[in-house]
Amino acid sequence: MLELRLVQGSLMKKVMESIKDLVNDANFDCSATGFSLQAMDSSHVALVALLLRSEGFEHYRCDRNISMGMNLNNMSKMLKCAGNDDIITIKADDGSDTVTFMFESPTQDKISDFEMKLMDIDSEHLGIPEAEYHAIVRMPSAEFARICKDLSSIGDTVVISVTKEGVKFSTRGDIGTANIVCRQNTTVDKPEEATIIEMNEPVSLTFALRYMNSFTKATPLSSMVTISLSSELPVVVEYKIAEMGYIRFYLAPKIEEDEDETRP
Amino acid sequence: MLELRLVQGSLMKKVMESIKDLVNDANFDCSATGFSLQAMDSSHVALVALLLRSEGFEHYRCDRNISMGMNLNNMSKMLKCAGNDDIITIKADDGSDTVTFMFESPTQDKISDFEMKLMDIDSEHLGIPEAEYHAIVRMPSAEFARICKDLSSIGDTVVISVTKEGVKFSTRGDIGTANIVCRQNTTVDKPEEATIIEMNEPVSLTFALRYMNSFTKATPLSSMVTISLSSELPVVVEYKIAEMGYIRFYLAPKIEEDEDETRP
DNA sequence: ACCCACAACT
DNA sequence: AGTTGTGGGT
Numbered sequence: 061m062l063e064l065r066l067v068q069g070s071l072m073k074k075v076m077e078s079i080k081d082l083v084n085d086a087n088f089d090c091s092a093t094g095f096s097l098q099a100m101d102s103s104h105v106a107l108v109a110l111l112l113r114s115e116g117f118e119h120y121r122c123d124r125n126i127s128m129g130m131n132l133n134n135m136s137k138m139l140k141c142a143g144n145d146d147i148i149t150i151k152a153d154d155g156s157d158t159v160t161f162m163f164e165s166p167t168q169d170k171i172s173d174f175e176m177k178l179m180d181i182d183s184e185h186l187g188i189p190e191a192e193y194h195a196i197v198r199m200p201s202a203e204f205a206r207i208c209k210d211l212s213s214i215g216d217t218v219v220i221s222v223t224k225e226g227v228k229f230s231t232r233g234d235i236g237t238a239n240i241v242c243r244q245n246t247t248v249d250k251p252e253e254a255t256i257i258e259m260n261e262p263v264s265l266t267f268a269l270r271y272m273n274s275f276t277k278a279t280p281l282s283s284m285v286t287i288s289l290s291s292e293l294p295v296v297v298e299y300k301i302a303e304m305g306y307i308r309f310y311l312a313p314k315i316e317e318d319e320d321e322t323r324p
Numbered sequence: 325m326l327e328l329r330l331v332q333g334s335l336m337k338k339v340m341e342s343i344k345d346l347v348n349d350a351n352f353d354c355s356a357t358g359f360s361l362q363a364m365d366s367s368h369v370a371l372v373a374l375l376l377r378s379e380g381f382e383h384y385r386c387d388r389n390i391s392m393g394m395n396l397n398n399m400s401k402m403l404k405c406a407g408n409d410d411i412i413t414i415k416a417d418d419g420s421d422t423v424t425f426m427f428e429s430p431t432q433d434k435i436s437d438f439e440m441k442l443m444d445i446d447s448e449h450l451g452i453p454e455a456e457y458h459a460i461v462r463m464p465s466a467e468f469a470r471i472c473k474d475l476s477s478i479g480d481t482v483v484i485s486v487t488k489e490g491v492k493f494s495t496r497g498d499i500g501t502a503n504i505v506c507r508q509n510t511t512v513d514k515p516e517e518a519t520i521i522e523m524n525e526p527v528s529l530t531f532a533l534r535y536m537n538s539f540t541k542a543t544p545l546s547s548m549v550t551i552s553l554s555s556e557l558p559v560v561v562e563y564k565i566a567e568m569g570y571i572r573f574y575l576a577p578k579i580e581e582d583e584d585e586t587r588p
Numbered sequence: 589a590c591c592c593a594c595a596a597c598t
Numbered sequence: 599a600g601t602t603g604t605g606g607g608t
Contacts, residue, residue: 134499141474141502144606158500169509169519170467174478176500213599408589595604 062090062126062152065119069148069163071281071301073139078278078299078307079108080132082271085181091125094305095150098185106271107294107310109188116304119149128152128159129181135161138174152178188310193288193296194263195222199242199255201285201299205276207240212269214238217314221264222289227257231269252283263289265313272297275309326354326390326416329383333412333427335545335565340400342542342563342571343372346535347396349445355389358569359414362449370535371558371574373452380568383413392416392423393445399425402438416442452574457552457560458527459486463506463519465549465563469540471504476533478502481578485528486553491521495533516547527553529577536561539573 066072079086079097086099086108094113100106114120142148142163149162156178163172207229211218215231215238222228226243244257278299279285288296294310301307330336343350343361350363350372358377364370378384406412406427413426420442427436471493475482479495479502486492490507508521542563543549552560558574565571 131499137477137499138502140477167509167517169507170504171507172474172502172504174500174502590608592607593605595602597602598600 061121061123061154062150063119063121064090064095064117064150066116066148066150067118069142069146070144071304072148072150073142073144074278074280075110075112075301075307076132076136076139078281079110080136081277082106082274082309083108083132085129085131085179087127087129087181087183089125089127089185090122092122094120096305098188099183101271101274105268105311106274107186107188109306109308109310111305111307112301113305116301118147123154126152126154129179130159130176131179134176138176141172141174191290191293192260193293194261194290195227195257195259195288197222197227197255197257197287197289198284199227199287200253201276201279201282203242203255204285204287205279207242208269208272208276211238211240212273216269217266218269218272219264219266220287220289220295221262222257222259223262224257224259227255227287263291265289265291265295267295267311267313271309271311275311278307278309281307325385325387325418326414327383327385328354328359328381328414330380330412330414331382333406333410334408335568336412337403337406337408338542338544339374339376339565339571340396340403342545343374344396344400345541346370346538346573347372349393349395349443351391351393351445351447353389353391353449354386356386358384360569362452363447365535365538369532369575370538371450371452373570373572373574375569375571376565377569380565382411387418390416390418393443394423394440395443398440402440405436405438455554455557456524457557458525458554459491459521459523459552461486461491461519461521461551461553462548463491463551464517465540465543465546467506467519468549468551469543471506472533472536472540475502475504476537480533481530482533482536483528483530484551484553484559485526486521486523487526488521488523491519491551527555529553529555529559531559531575531577535573535575539575542571542573545571 082101083099084102086097089096097110099108138161145166146163151160158175158177161174211231215233219230226241229240231238242255246254275297281301282299286298294312297309299307346365347363348366350361353360361374363372402425409430410427415424422439422441425438475495479497483494490505493504495502506519508519510518539561545565546563550562558576561573563571
């Protein structure tokens with residue numbers, strides 16, 4: 061028996077909106093620890109890891125670990141039927157092949173329940189090792205989203221370079237080039253606008269903007285984003301979910317090509 | 325000679341927006357009683373009945389009963405040219421095959437007139453008998469609209485079931501099922517949020533959501549909607565138009581199919 | 589009710 | 599990538 065009650069239902073709605081464009085089907089794993097998901101995007105390039113800790117729920121009952129395969133598009137359709145102020149409860153009976161989403165309006169005058177078929181999805185659950193990163197950039201999530209969007213109108217990839225002065229986002233395309241530099245600034249009075257760089261050694265890596273732009277769908281979940289970079293490691297783009305956990309996106313860097321790609 | 329002057333012109337605009345998606349051409353009937361319309365939707369499944377009583381107009385002159393056939397899309401185009409605060413006057417000369425819409429801006433600084441060709445439309449005017457209904461649900465129109473919209477993302481039809489506890493809207497589709505229950509609640513201090521159920525006997529009927537969603541286009545006309553249900557009778561979805569009359573939509577229930585539709 | 593932003597479609 | 603339509607916020 062599984063029963064998770066989340067008073068701030070809009071949070072679950074936002075989580076779905078963050079993931080559904082990247083991943084079609086995924087297993088949600090429930091244990092005493094919390095509600096989590098790990099999945100590759102449909103083209104097997106990026107990886108999403110979500111964690112909502114049990115302590116963040118108003119009620120969390122999970123008798124035994126279960127893995128529920130869901131079509132995220134369908135799940136998203138149902139969650140869209142919840143009001144932003146609704147309380148959301150996710151229920152599943154043991155051995156059932158369905159999951160139920162229950163929405164309670166704040167006044168309790170409207171109670172909705174939506175039942176969805178679960179699916180069998182085989183997914184290898186990758187252990188993601190904790191790693192030391194060469195550089196960790198923490199900046200306003202809206203600013204990062206704006207940068208990725210802006211750069212993608214010029215080029216397809218972004219080079220993220222971190223020095224101790226700041227972080228530089230660069231691209232190059234048919235119509236020209238673009239460089240956006242964000243200086244470290246720890247505005248003490250406005251922590252929501254700070255850009256903080258922890259750097260052990262300079263790093264410069266190239267990523268596909270298409271994926272970065274998908275990741276920024278999570279922007280409504282947190283005002284800050286953390287970007288962790290190491291050469292030879294996938295970048296981690298993390299949005300903390302207040303009081304509950306995080307959503308993390310992993311993306312392998314592109315191997316830097318020679319300047320002149322046509323050279324033999 | 326016909327001359328109807330309506331200071332609250334936005335009301336006529338809203339009326340057109342409510343009907344034009346459902347009905348292409350219709351006769352507007354004018355008599356001493358008022359300005360009315362009765363028409364089947366283009367696929368002859370639903371029926372719209374509109375009444376704007378003469379007393380609701382600031383000036384109402386209708387020398388003899390006339391019926392004016394109009395293309396509602398074209399009429400709507402013209403009415404869209406009226407400002408929301410404009411005074412709208414509808415004029416037609418005896419024997420003329422045109423109708424004129426005149427719009428006066430609140431300051432009287434701008435006077436527009438639009439003339440439109442009338443058309444010959446043969447329509448049988450159905451007498452709609454007053455009926456006793458098994459159940460009458462009165463609820464906030466915005467809530468009803470939201471429910472119809474939400475359910476249509478899951479299924480094509482809605483089962484509306486009324487018991488004395490409340491009214492339940494259910495659907496079923498490929499991705500799952502949905503049930504939304506609204507409890508009766510007569511919040512005395514907020515009559516605009518009340519849900520009131522008058523029930524003589526329980527009733528459960530099935531309707532096409534496509535039509536329900538068309539009906540909810542009338543939501544801007546009234547904060548409340550009334551849904552009258554009887555088995556074997558068309559449902560009536562009514563929006564009162566303040567001080568003037570109403571717009572009513574009729575829709576026959578779907579005959580409940582056997583559980584197993586493939587049975588011989 | 590109007591304006592802005594995000595999402596889907598071309 | 600641009601445009602149009604829809605949904606949410608002020």
